[in-house]
Amino acid sequence: MAVYTEVTDEELSAFIAQYDLGAVLSCKGIAEGVENSNFLVVTERGPYILTLYEKRTRKEDLPFFLGLMEHLAEKGIACPLPVAGRDGVALRELSGRPAVIVTFLAGMWPRRISPQHCAQLGEALARLHLAVGDFRMERPNALALNGWKDLFAKSAERADEVAVGLRTTLADELAALEANWPADLPAGVIHADLFPDNVFFRGDSLSGLIDFYFACNDFLAYDIAICINAWCFEIDGSFNATKARLLLANYRKVRPLSRAELDALPWLCRGSAVRFLLTRLYDWLNHPPGAFVRPKDPLEYLRKLRFHQSVRGLGDYFLDDSATGEA
Amino acid sequence: MAVYTEVTDEELSAFIAQYDLGAVLSCKGIAEGVENSNFLVVTERGPYILTLYEKRTRKEDLPFFLGLMEHLAEKGIACPLPVAGRDGVALRELSGRPAVIVTFLAGMWPRRISPQHCAQLGEALARLHLAVGDFRMERPNALALNGWKDLFAKSAERADEVAVGLRTTLADELAALEANWPADLPAGVIHADLFPDNVFFRGDSLSGLIDFYFACNDFLAYDIAICINAWCFEIDGSFNATKARLLLANYRKVRPLSRAELDALPWLCRGSAVRFLLTRLYDWLNHPPGAFVRPKDPLEYLRKLRFHQSVRGLGDYFLDDSATGEA
Numbered sequence: 001m002a003v004y005t006e007v008t009d010e011e012l013s014a015f016i017a018q019y020d021l022g023a024v025l026s027c028k029g030i031a032e033g034v035e036n037s038n039f040l041v042v043t044e045r046g047p048y049i050l051t052l053y054e055k056r057t058r059k060e061d062l063p064f065f066l067g068l069m070e071h072l073a074e075k076g077i078a079c080p081l082p083v084a085g086r087d088g089v090a091l092r093e094l095s096g097r098p099a100v101i102v103t104f105l106a107g108m109w110p111r112r113i114s115p116q117h118c119a120q121l122g123e124a125l126a127r128l129h130l131a132v133g134d135f136r137m138e139r140p141n142a143l144a145l146n147g148w149k150d151l152f153a154k155s156a157e158r159a160d161e162v163a164v165g166l167r168t169t170l171a172d173e174l175a176a177l178e179a180n181w182p183a184d185l186p187a188g189v190i191h192a193d194l195f196p197d198n199v200f201f202r203g204d205s206l207s208g209l210i211d212f213y214f215a216c217n218d219f220l221a222y223d224i225a226i227c228i229n230a231w232c233f234e235i236d237g238s239f240n241a242t243k244a245r246l247l248l249a250n251y252r253k254v255r256p257l258s259r260a261e262l263d264a265l266p267w268l269c270r271g272s273a274v275r276f277l278l279t280r281l282y283d284w285l286n287h288p289p290g291a292f293v294r295p296k297d298p299l300e301y302l303r304k305l306r307f308h309q310s311v312r313g314l315g316d317y318f319l320d321d322s323a324t325g326e327a
Numbered sequence: 328m329a330v331y332t333e334v335t336d337e338e339l340s341a342f343i344a345q346y347d348l349g350a351v352l353s354c355k356g357i358a359e360g361v362e363n364s365n366f367l368v369v370t371e372r373g374p375y376i377l378t379l380y381e382k383r384t385r386k387e388d389l390p391f392f393l394g395l396m397e398h399l400a401e402k403g404i405a406c407p408l409p410v411a412g413r414d415g416v417a418l419r420e421l422s423g424r425p426a427v428i429v430t431f432l433a434g435m436w437p438r439r440i441s442p443q444h445c446a447q448l449g450e451a452l453a454r455l456h457l458a459v460g461d462f463r464m465e466r467p468n469a470l471a472l473n474g475w476k477d478l479f480a481k482s483a484e485r486a487d488e489v490a491v492g493l494r495t496t497l498a499d500e501l502a503a504l505e506a507n508w509p510a511d512l513p514a515g516v517i518h519a520d521l522f523p524d525n526v527f528f529r530g531d532s533l534s535g536l537i538d539f540y541f542a543c544n545d546f547l548a549y550d551i552a553i554c555i556n557a558w559c560f561e562i563d564g565s566f567n568a569t570k571a572r573l574l575l576a577n578y579r580k581v582r583p584l585s586r587a588e589l590d591a592l593p594w595l596c597r598g599s600a601v602r603f604l605l606t607r608l609y610d611w612l613n614h615p616p617g618a619f620v621r622p623k624d625p626l627e628y629l630r631k632l633r634f635h636q637s638v639r640g641l642g643d644y645f646l647d648d649s650a651t652g653e654a
Contacts, residue, residue, distance in 0.1 A: 008438040009528070025433040025529070026374075028367055029358035040355055040367055042433070047353075047369060106352040106369070111335040201336070202352070 005037045005052045007095050012041070012050075015094045018085040019101065021045045032197065035213060037097070040104075047104040049080060052097040057213055059098050062091055064139045065212050066100065068132070068189060075131035077124075078208035080105055107200025107207035115242050118231050120206040121199060122247040125191070125227060126254035128209065129220045132189040141192065141216040143275050145181060149174060151278040158285050162298055166281075170274070173305065177271050182219065182264040190223035192216055195230045221261040224251060225268035229276065229304050237303045244317060262314055270308045277301035332364045332379045334422050339368070339377075342421045345412040346428065348372045359524065362540060364424070367431075374431040376407060379424040384540055386425050389418055391466045392539050393427065395459070395516060402458035404451075405535035407432055434527025434534035442569050445558050447533040448526060449574040452518070452554060453581035455536065456547045459516035468519065468543040470602050472508060476501060478605040485612050489625055493608075497601070500632065504598050509546065509591040517550035519543055522557045548588040551578060552595035556603065556631050564630045571644060589641055596635045604628035 007027070016024050022044025030038040030049075037052040053062065066082045073081040080102035082090035092099050110117050141147070152170055159167040191198075193214035200207045224247070232244040251257070280298035287295045311317060334354070343351050349371025357365040357376075364379040380389065393409045400408040407429035409417035419426055437444050468474070479497055486494040518525075520541035527534045551574070559571040578584070607625035614622045638644060 006438060009435040010439070012435070013530070023529075024435070026431070027435050028355075031356035031358040042374060042431075047374065104353070104369075108336040108339070108351065108354050111333060112337070202350075203340070 004054050005095050005097055007039070007050075007052070011095055015092070015099070016041070016043060016101075018087070018092065019083060020086055021048065021083070021101075041101070048083065049102050049104055050094075050099065051102065052094060052099050054097065057098075061139060061213075062098055062100075064137045065215060066090055067137050068135060068212055068215055069102070071135045072128070072131055077128055077131050078105065078206075079212070080208075080210055105200055105208040105210060107202045109197045109199055110201055111196075113196060113231055113243065115240075115246050116204055117196075117199075117201065117206075118243040119246040119250045120201075120204075121194070121227060121231060122250035122252075123254055124199070124206050124209060125194065125223060125247075126251040128191060129188060129223070129255055135189055139189075139216045141190075141218040143192075143214070143216075143279070144218060145174075145178060145271075148177075148271075148274055148278050151282050155278065155281050155285055159281060162281060162284060163302060166302065169302070169305075170278070173270065173274055173309070177267065177274065180267050181271065182260065182267065185219040185221055185261055185264060186258070187217060187219050189215055190218050190220060190226075192218065192223065192226065194223065194227050219261075219264075219268065220255075221257065221264060222268050222272065224248070225265060225272040226275075228265075228269055229272050229301070233304055233307075237300075237307075239307055239317070241317060265314060265317075266308060266311050269311075270305060273301050273305035273308055277305060331381050332422050332424055334366070334377075334379070338422055342419070342426070343368070343370060343428075345414070345419065346410060347413060348375065348410070348428075368428070375410065376429045376431055377421075377426065378429065379421060379426050381424065384425075388466060388540075389425055389427075391464045392542060393417055394464050395462060395539055395542055396429070398462045399455070399458055399539075404455055404458050405432065405533075406539070407535075407537055432527055432535040432537060434529045436524045436526055437528055438523075440523060440558055440570065442567075442573050443531055444523075444526075444528065444533075445570040446573040446577045447528075447531075448521070448554060448558060449551075449577035449579075450581055451526070451533050451536060452521065452550060452574075453578040455518060456515060456550065456582055462516055466516075466543045468517075468545040470519075470541070470543075470606070471545060472501075472505060472598075475504075475598075475601055475605050478609050482605065482608050482612055486608060489608060489611060490629060493629065496629070496632075497605070500597065500601055500636070504594065504601065507594050508598065509587065509594065512546040512548055512588055512591060513585065514544060514546050516542055517545050517547060517553075519545065519550065519553060521550065521554050546588075546591075546595065547582075548584065548591060549595050549599065551575065552592060552599040553602075555592075555596055556599050556628070560631055560634075564627075564634075566634055566644070568644060592641060593635055593638050593644075596638075597632060600628050600632035600635055604632060 012027055013024055024041060024043055026042040028040050030040055035056050036054050039050040041048050041050045069079055069082055072079050083101040083103060084090045090100055152174060156167050159170060198211040199209055227247060228244050232240050234240055277298055280296050280301060283295045284298050339354055340351055351368060351370055353369040355367050357367055362383050363381050366377040368375050368377045396406055396409055399406050410428040410430060411417045417427055479501060483494050486497060525538040526536055554574060555571050559567050561567055604625050607623050607628060610622045611625050
């Protein structure tokens with residue numbers, strides 16, 4: 001669940017009065033998301049999402065995130081659009097937290113991933129990558145190689161509490177990633193957290209992307225690797241090559257991939273597996289016993305890492321490895 | 328938070344297709360309530376609440392609860408109204424749970440209780456008690472004296488882990504309640520759980536009552552005692568006599584209280600304090616360490632019990648004790 005901050009009705013009414021949204025009819029905390037507090041606010045104008053940014057979102061990053069959503073919405077990418085108050089300002093404060101109202105996006109995230117979901121995801125991801133081409137703001141990826149090393153340093157001593165040998169596995173893998181990480185691939189703003197709960201569908205059609213609060217500048221193909229890990233493994237740990245093929249093929253119909261990007265994919269997948277393994281490991285070891293968020297299982301990403309480590313080339317994913325974009 | 332059951336988009340779409348509500352636009356788990364899973368479902372017809380009944384709600388009680396909401400809505404009491412499918416049936420099944428769609432009630436529950444809230448609560452509670460006068464179904468109160476004794480038996484051995492002497496305090500109080508509990512007061516269907524989060528206001532006006540899943544047959548004045556405990560104490564434990572006077576005076580404008588009901592109030596308040604103390608104590612001692620619901624503090628109700636134990640008559644509450652209903 002994600003409601004860390006309680007908002008009184010008086011505070012909310014005063015807050016909403018700064019917008020052209022009519023009166024508040026209802027406000028319910030949403031049991032989704034992990035980092036921030038989210039509310040579904042129904043006003044006389046309809047439903048909106050209110051987000052209160054909690055301490056893990058850095059206040060100085062908010063103009064980047066909000067600017068990105070505005071840029072994407074202008075480019076026709078379906079995503080929540082920050083709503084400005086009558087003074088033209090979207091980023092305000094509520095209950096002592098930075099707070100933003102965004103438009104309500106119809107759709108539900110898929111609980112069971114079908115190949116067709118992955119096909120549409122690939123296309124939407126490529127369109128996102130094209131749309132950010134002329135976005136001017138930048139935000140370095142804090143969860144890139146150096147960030148991983150920091151996280152590992154904080155968790156290494158207790159890593160074997162979660163799985164025997166995990167400390168050695170991670171130390172070796174970080175060294176291998178450092179030696180093999182691609183140096184020069186097409187880069188831009190990536191979503192960096194495009195898990196199924198951040199992608200909405202109406203029926204079988206993708207209706208929008210949400211939660212841009214990890215967006216940052218990095219290799220575009222790294223975003224694909226994150227999606228392969230998040231969408232193309234079954235619950236039993238097996239890799240679904242059909243889903244990955246569809247994701248990649250539909251991506252490439254919109255934005256072709258270079259030979260270098262294709263060749264880098266196995267390492268990008270390993271890096272992405274390490275990134276989520278490390279944040280989950282840290283949260284697993286450090287969540288307070290009374291917290292109401294159930295930490296996610298780090299071992300799910302250890303299994304994904306092991307799969308990618310066993311791959312010797314793109315062919316082992318049963319992916320098409322021609323650089324033409326035909327799949 | 329309260330989402331114990333995950334509903335897939337396919338299951339939800341098939342479920343909603345049984346109603347005249349158009350297509351599903353969105354479904355978000357609500358981070359409120361403790362016993363059941365609640366979702367705010369936006370369909371083409373607008374917002375609705377979907378409730379999945381979890382194991383602590385007995386399936387055989389559901390016709391009583393749904394019948395009560397329908398009866399109250401017919402009588403003009405603002406409360407959620409169960410929505411029937413095209414086949415005329417409201418109680419269905421979803422994801423292996425009994426499930427109901429109810430109408431959306433505008434309003435927010437008050438985070439800071441004002442005397443004016445208590446005044447309106449008193450009037451609404453009395454109107455509720457009048458409206459159930461001709462409701463035909465019955466449900467015994469499982470959390471009356473015998474239920475308290477059962478709960479105490481399950482927690483007695485470990486009660487002193489929560490507060491030294493709690494076991495003796497509870498044993499003595501249960502004996503005193505048994506000896507002094509009123510035998511014959513006006514009875515009917517009571518809400519039995521009318522805490523602030525179950526009462527909605529729009530601005531300063533009470534807009535409706537929700538969550539009838541503890542409703543049962545008992546003394547009507549016992550419902551007043553539950554509200555006094557839930558609404559008329561400050562966070563520091565002090566009793567706010569202004570709030571209690573307003574609650575009672577506005578109740579009596581709609582439904583006059585007899586001499587016997589007024590005289591019984593201190594014991595009813597003690598009984599109500601023991602009821603919530605015992606359920607909270609049980610949950611405190613038995614919640615699994617990894618659960619995401621933070622158990623409520625039993626000691627809040629021990630302090631309320633001690634206050635009522637110190638009262639020698641209605642005058643000690645600074646309440647008007649005339650039986651005329653004038654305050």
